[in-house]
Amino acid sequence: MTRFAFVLAGLTLSLATSAAAQSPSAPQAAAAAAADEPVPRVERAKARQDCVAEHIALSGDDLRQAMRDCMQAKFPGVQLYARDGLTRDGKPTAVTARASCKTEADQGSLTGAARREALAACFKAKRPDLAARAECRKESRAKGLDGEDLRKAVADCARESRS
Structure with a gap:
């Protein structure tokens, strides 16, 4: 019985130290994600359910x-969608x-x-990101890719062209 208590205490202590070690990085990761998103994902999901x-x-x-x-009425200070x-x-x-x-071109x-x-x-000058993705998609389709493989290839290619 005493051995069981010591093992249980040891597990509790190891869980507490691992949670303490992880807790400083968790807020930093959440802060980084929140900085990229105008509205936190959890709030957006709750608002979407309400709508x-x-x-x-x-x-x-x-x-x-x-x-x-x-959704726009729930977050009035943030532009959530393309407009104008x-x-x-x-x-x-x-x-x-x-x-x-x-x-x-008509003119x-x-x-x-x-x-x-x-x-x-003209389109490449106005939206080089979309033009690059279109070119990546054309190249990937020429290789015979389809479905999930096509999406991954286009994402990788577009990421490389941005760098």
Whole structure:
């Protein structure tokens, strides 16, 4: 019985020291994650559950718009979604970038291959990150990748092109 008590005390002591050793790094990791996200993940998830409960009768585009409005109302000081043709970080959305490139190509009266090249160059200048991902996707598909392998290859390639 005494031996069992000593073993139990030893386990409790080892768990306490390992928890104490891990606790300083846990707040640092949480602080780093919170610095990257405008709204902490737990708060976003709770707000999302509340919004779904409020709009249970909706579906499709109506639900999507109601969820965006509800989530934005819960976090008014933070831009959660792309708005006015800009992403959350201020870059033009892909749709906006393509539309402005098409307008520029139309003003230049370009046709055929010259137009395609001008559109590609314009989009690459406006959104180099998306243009790099598109190029990575094209290369990966040429290698015959599909599904999860394709996603991993595109993510790795895009990460390399940013560096």
